[in-house]
Amino acid sequence: MGNTENAVSKATASRMPAYLRYLKGEAGKGVEYVSSAAVAKALGVSAVGVRKDLALVASRPGKPRFGFEVRRLIEDIEKFLGYHRWTNAVIVGAGGLGRAILAYEGFENYGIHVIAAFDSSPAKVGAVGGKPVYPMDRLKDIVLRFSVRVAILTVPRGSAQEACDEIVRAGVPAILNFAPVYLQVPDGVSVKYEDLAVSLAALCGEGAENQ
């Protein structure tokens, strides 16, 4: 394989979403060029770091005296992050959070189709925001049919591992887990923990340091 982009470190990659957010904001204001110093100041990081990061993904170098072309850079970062290749995702657990995510429109900007939700309770089956909510036993079928590669797990804590097992059996290789529970998965399945309480607590902690 070409290994073309693997020169980008994990630390650098992790900062790309923040750059992208900032750049989109600037683009919305009609700004055409940004300097590394401006980005650095807005994001609270160092300008040299910004230049190093951007150099790795930019398809055209920054211009001395101007900076980087905003629109092009947005394209480059989106490409780097893979927002141009499409992925199908499903939601498992159609409670409040699951339904909110199902109704959310914003995923399309990131190359993600959330195609359906699943729930073990017959009462939840139906549709939300024009998207179907199926019973759990249809999971495997839909996953196969639409090559679903990500499952968003939004069931209550108590049923998380069980639902996770079903997801794994259905052949989904990646899980975004909102249940505050450690999940056991076989090798080859990746889990990302999206623990709202942890994020919130981390934010509280930051402030508390200065007390």
Added chain:
Amino acid sequence: MGNTENAVSKATASRMPAYLRYLKGEAGKGVEYVSSAAVAKALGVSAVGVRKDLALVASRPGKPRFGFEVRRLIEDIEKFLGYHRWTNAVIVGAGGLGRAILAYEGFENYGIHVIAAFDSSPAKVGAVGGKPVYPMDRLKDIVLRFSVRVAILTVPRGSAQEACDEIVRAGVPAILNFAPVYLQVPDGVSVKYEDLAVSLAALCGEGAENQ
């Protein structure tokens, strides 16, 4: 100031929630001691790293031949992460996501009271899961009265900056932002971006590397 715990690096601190999740899972199964090797294997990291990390927060060292005492370690990590000191939080934006978070019970385990939600639309005002939804103009009052230190921003993209400004004016020093928008805030206010689409896209990206 004592600066007692500042020996802990950011990298180490960021791994604590994962340790905590795993340990709670083990405690639930009745496990009393874990070895650094077991933790390392489960979490896909190195055992030496685990020992180094745990040594920094554990109130009692691990026992050779046994490992670390699970229950005590859970206590220590929770204390380190600040889950024992209480913080009041509010939600701004009572749409689907905001209401789902308002109804969520799990924050109490992390030392967080989500006390109310706010929305600019009179139609949304009322209550969800026993918690009040107020009109936006009551924000400052409630923030002052209950010393609210975190706001969870769950309004649509278009009104995010405006709502953010109101939060800042109300004197809230930390914002957990679910809108996929870069927010401009004055110094002294911290923003953490909780972009579901970014998390999801990152997960897709991982898998894609192996293709």
Added chain:
DNA sequence: TAGATTGTTAATCGATTAACAATC
């Protein structure tokens, strides 16, 4: 005792920062 597991010291690795020459 023997063996598993710990904590620590030194070596390696990677990422950030500082200094500066190159460029429009």
Added chain:
DNA sequence: TAGATTGTTAATCGATTAACAATC
């Protein structure tokens, strides 16, 4: 040209890994 801003090379810093002695 002068000046702002870039990209790059070298130095520093921090975090991870390797090796091993200490301990129950």
